[in-house]
Amino acid sequence: MTSSGQKETATFGGGCFWCTEAIFKSLKGVETVESGYSGGETKNPTYKEVCSGETGHAEVIQITFNPAVISFRELLEVFWQTHDPTTLNRQGADVGTQYRSVIFYHTPEQKEIAERFKAQLNKENIFGKPVVTEISAFDKFYKAENYHQDYFANNRTQGYCKFVIVPKIEKFRKIFKDKLK
DSSP, rough: OOOTOOOOEEEESOOOHHHHHHHHHHBBTTEEEEEEEEEEHHHHHSSSHTTTSSSSSSSEEEEETTTTTTTTHHHHHHHHHSOEEEEEEEETTTGGGGGGGEEEEEHHHHHHHHHHHHHHHHHHHTTTSSSOEEEEEOOOOOOOOOGTTTHHHHHSSSSIIIIIIIHHHHHHHHHHHGOOO
């Protein structure tokens, strides 16, 4: 905690929440990570409803973090490096608005930091294509069903985990080794 005891919240969608949860849980300063849904109209959506693409929700993670240990900007750095923010409504084989790249900001400061960072990435053409990440005000978070929580930790031998999540985590650990727990 900071000297004033403050914790902050960040909500990101970067494709399948199984991948993003596994990555952010291993960062110093991140206290909790929950998989869920945000950005849509349906109240208390189920995974099946969100996967239909008809609820408007994105698969997201909600992070509680200690800004004295890791800043919101550092979380954004990890966010943008661990998925493809240049593809609209898609991450790899996962297609649909539920897999969109999105930052749901909780404060005006988070909005400003995210917008400046995105503009810098585009100005410097970091990804070779424009960053299409949506930056929207946070409204509601609906926690995903229990079997989605800690999915990678509990299902490491499952095919999706071995072939999609493991390579992402290996790349992440090399790039951000100084930020790991």
